[in-house]
Amino acid sequence: MTQKQGRTIKAGLLAGTATFATMMAMAVSTSAYAQDSMATEGELEEVVVTGSRIPRKDLVANSPVNVISAEEISIGAVVEIDRVLDGMPQTASSNGPTTNNPGNSQANVNLRNLGIARTLVLMNGRRFVGSAANGVVDLNNIPPALIKQVEVVTGGASAVYGSDAMAGVVNFILKDDFEGVQVNGQYGLSQEGDAERYNVDFTLGGNFADGRGNVVIYGNYLKRNQTLAGERDFAAVQLGETTDDQGNPIFVPGGSAGIPQGRFSGNGLNHFIDDNGTPVAYDSDMHAYNFAPVNNLQLPLVRHAITGIGNYQLTDDINLFAEMTYANNRIQSQLAPTPFSEGMDVDLRNPYMPEATRALFSTLDTDGDNLVRFTVTRRMLEAGPRLQDDDNKLFRYVIGLNGEVGNGLNWEVFYNYGKTNQAQRQDGNIVISRFIQGMLVNPDNPNECLNPSNGCVVLNPFGEGKMTEEMINYLKIAATNLTAVTQQQVGANIAGNLFELPGGEVGFAAGVEYRKDKAETNPDTFLATGDIDGFNAGAPTKGSFDVKEMYLETIVPLLSGVTGAQYLGLEAGIRFSDYSTAGGVTSYKIGGEWRPIDDVKFRGLYQRAVRAPNVNELFLGFSNGFPGADDFCVDDPSRTAAERAFCLELGVPETLIDGFEQENTQIQALFGGNPDLSEETSTTWSIGAVYTPAMVPGLTLTADLYSITVDNAISSLGGGLRSMIDACNQVLDLSNVYCQALTARREDGQLENVPQYNENIAKFTAKGVDFSVAYNFDAFGGNFDLKLLGTRLLEAETQASPISAINDCAGLIGVRGICGRANPKWATTTRLTYSIEDFSASLRHRYIGGVMDERVGLGSRRREDTLVPDIPAVHYFDLGLRYTVNENLSVFTNVDNLFNKKAPIMGAGVAGQLNTDAGTYDVVGRRFTFGFRATF
Template structure:
């Protein structure tokens, strides 16, 4: 299962963020400012602005929903080469794909508000839709230049009524610099204290006015390179750890010792494991069940603890990347009423992935008389021949036998994938004043992404099976067609280069995505209806057309692959016509206990060619009883129509972590469970007695054209406090509650959930969940069908707390004293649960947990505190990020106790980052810093990990990084 689908089962507010505004800022570069009315001590005119979350342009905007802003300086203070490095630490997000997402991963970087899935988060640039990088409609953050960002505005709690259905969990809007004058060149180098995993970044921004200041053009170019780091380059991730693994197969410092973990891995081994196990040397002292093969063709029993293959070193811990980017923006004031603007972006992004050599798990035909085996192993195989040895006409002596095997194709080399995404977007628009306080904005955009995925060192399933069935002398294939070369998989190192060349295949997959968007908005005021201020109104229409096609390689489409996930074509599209309106209605101002009272309303009607007509609407209220305090509340009804991938995805396989309730993972199985397991394919007497072959179980995933829209009810209540008695202090606190009904996800919420519901809950062979499970002859699960479906319900609730305070002090390194700013962002997740099927009633409780059911860690408490001192040309900043401990989700959801698990809890983590900027002169600035300065290593995770023995996008598995950069301005 993809990481995005896994994340459907959790919702959270991730703790961290630097220089977040306590509520939101009205303008760039403002930190610690409140989104309330401008501070009454300020005697200044506020510019008319449109802040994300509303289409209405007016002054003193007060937001009914939580909005946070990240200033441009945050990207510099963190040394972020890619924007997801900052967004992944925001309190409203859970980490999506990033630079350590090797498996799962697809070369993109995403943002996931509230942990509800990146496909429910709408990413905008300058308030408009941007490049889609997947058929799910998500945006690859690699396509957004961090240097060009003026600020990032984050609206959470749903915004479908204002922006469209895919804004169900909220909006992330990147406001870019579009009025630049001069030339700025910057460069940055980033490495670890080990001197590896380097990153390089070079930017150039240039711009200027023309036509006597009526126009401006800005051009930005970027080159970024990120070098690879393998899991084998860190002791932490050198060995794939598992529960009950061999403690002797560990790094030199005995990582994992004492926790019940040891070196584990895959049952697909270089010597070949056979799951069909004849008895060797029966009736003698040397009798054993055949489990694996030595290089000389002799056999041996198999031990999961000592014989499993350590696949970890061949995986990336940091994915390499090479990116070229160019962006141009221009605007020109044609006359007093018409301004033309345009944006153009081109990105070429290459991100490789690398996995261990192909694990070939399949049923093969074996010639027992093959010289690949020693005599005793030949006799063992012959015992499986099924024809009558007493009938000379039966051909018994020449009969092949069938066996299910697992072979790690190390001779074929590691599996490699290269994702190349070439993308461009062009937008043209006109805006201006109509008169009497009314304005308009009309725009058209076209975007296209071409994703070429090149796969190397896979193995053809048909050729693999063909080449194993050899003649009695082992010199030829029984079926010599196609230039077949005998393949001796029985023992490590026995495969010839000629055999490798015969079974090796490469593949090329192509995905093309096109999006067109036309939008027109008129906004203005309707007059003062109540004596409290002008009534604001925005009305708009929108047309959007999404088309995409995934064309897999012939081998992948046919399923004739053993190493990469097979997949069928995905072709489809939809268009939608939408009408929306928004109103801001001032009710009271300047009255006792009502310094300000304002209502807001929004609604959107959309007619989809696939889902039909849907409505989204919202209503909110802001009330400031006194100037120092403002209260806000909002209800939103958000509706999301299924996207192209959810509707039309061709069946594809994946390998998520899952536990088989019929294996020895379940002690003392009940009679009902035994009966059900045997009815679904477990051999008699083996329920609870056999060891699950692998921690990952193959799932079959695919689209469903019968999906219908999902809906969400969102409630938010909050307060903004700016006490006059404490100048420079602001605080916001917000409660959120989100319930998604008919949520679009995989059947039952995924492979692990399907197995749990089938065998532990419904226990009905005829249920859709049990019918989704197929098993091999040895009892192990073969596949689980987990196609898309409208599942039961997702619920999440919590509280966000943000505080900022600034003060001046007399000390510093330079004359003139210093200013010190504190910015705190914290969150408490109260509830995070998924009900895969309302009729079944199983509830997965995910707050404060991690694991195969809930996915990425979801700490109940986390916070981020940044302290920044500015003294003359020098700025120093310390960021402290704290993540609460989390427990294995099997404790809450599977009835296990802490004593049942070797790693029941991942400890709380503290990360400290230190950075500086120094203005050498008016033209040159130096900056740098270190992240994770105390080199914290995460707690080891066993079977419930994501990758690299941990969750590498949540916990730092690479170690302390240092960066240094310079910026030159002309």
């Protein structure tokens, strides 16, 4: 870390701490003594459980809620909170420490595999500012050691919390009454001696003013070291799929068509230049570049964070509270050197052109001007790997008042402000215009550029390692993206009991909120104009929206304490939201519970949720990306005569149509916002039961059937490039909007810059059964605590657009295809902890059910033609051991992936950059962690 970086971090920490201290000092100077309001002994205190804002004594909500305790986080030695959430059966894998490409330098949560933008993240029941223009929260900013518990409610919850809660809500509840000093330290590494993690955090808290106030300060430093894919055998070579002489599928070393020798395609030629300067016909099965080993297996991260929480009782009935969060995360992604590819004129007078190459290319110079048009493709090894360094700074402040009024009603008013600044630096990009400029020479002096501006030097792309330092310095550019995201929220609510019916007290909650989200991304000139190859270019993004909301919830007890109904009640809620962009929208919920006897509770809810488009979806400046898809113009045995003829209309040259090959599985596409987008809507219903048998104390069983359908979902044109190609293939008609988009091709017929702008056209459905078991009992002189969470996925349908087929991805995987990451039908997480005196041992088992290659499951490929049609079920075991040395010190050691289960190798059609699904499966291997906890 440089001195400048250190000063910036210290300034942020000091400014945040000073602001927090000032707020609390103001509170102390104007306050009066408050009496203790804790519940009397034996009385169960009313609490708010995520899924409803109404305080209640029944901790089992009508929405299925999973609670992750502070003990679970401690036992797992968790320093990255997304690792805990990804271990839940209800979540699909998302970007995190081992997802280098694709990845966005953040850690996110994806409930029900409905997308990270459809899961709402809260802290202490209030919104947390997003870390990008899409509004999605980076979980790296959540302080793990300060978490009291995490409550996860799955299913639409917009009536309670507003937009984005379509798949569910994750609410991080922090400790706000800590007293004393606690210091945690730990060190971890893999069995291979790499993938190191260093973490230290402290929590300092105490009461003041005769117990009227409490302040908690938390600080954290985390360093996660880089590990490259080349350090693991399964990831060191990118695999490709082909067939042997008998037609059987086999793995072969694969990779990218962007090779370091320099390849020239067009005008009937497709040749690279070998070490002797001889042009050699390119064969994609023989000459692919292995980009895998220099990609990250584990992304490096450095985190500095501080959080402050304070409460002060101003009067008997009024409490002042405040929160402050500062976090600085620096994460670096690394990719193989830039695979430059661009159409241009190649000058035959280039002094570096080998004679054999010049002789071949000269046959194409029909007009004698010494210029031949080619697509030049070259892996720029001399420029080094592409590095993306993201420096993310987050500031969040909350201040408010809460208290009680008569009849036990609780009220709260608050102001919530958050801001994220991201400075992204990209190294390794190649300037396209300069490359083109450097390929044109001065006829009078071929050692000079025809246009000498920008310090132009004549380039030598003819062979591996031929670019000099001077050439690379002329071509290479460091690009920057600057992003700022702000969120302001003001709210007021009141909740409690209104009056009493024969069945009990009628509970309610009502509130109003105002929120404004604003985001702006400013790329530098090279990125904004698209004049680079390397990382994704993009135009500036700038936009904002605000929303005014009001909501009402109620719980109505109908019967209580009668035969057949120990309790019968209804629950309902409604929220109206007025968006400056989407207009007025309404969400609601209705359901209830029935407890026929004390041991059994039945529950159910029907909910309508909405999600308004975020700033990115509305106002994204045109940017490029590289989705995976297959062009039906490729000349293989399955291509029909009609497809061949139509591909000529699309722009594939007649000289190349026979033998036409797709250069890369990833195709460059253009993405952009749409200010005319409307809201997404979803319907969710769940019905389930909770069983707590009196004959088995300590045992709780739950089961819930759920269904979530998202309509009018925001997706790119055609529902994605793959779906758009499939839709065009069904009609083969240039009047079709999707076929028109596929005319975006280079001169050599390769798809490039295919438009993929946002539309409200997709539909998703998720159905399944959640179940859980919790059992706590004493045996063998100690205590056993068993917890099991599980899910059975029944349906995971996706329809990319109204004209696209409906695909059920339950039990399938397709990292680059339709189904995304693994969608196992069965998934469970079980933890068994045994504690005796000062020692505890805990074993966690994660079960990920088997999945099938989507090409087989969706019928586009025969099983016998697929090398790995099925990925078997995977079992992961994690062991944690703890020993309390004395009342002030405990030590622990953890072994994750105890049996060193290897990540499954997948078929090339579904494999990601690591030949596996790096978000779902463990790619690091067995890991050890050693640490301590000291209290004072």
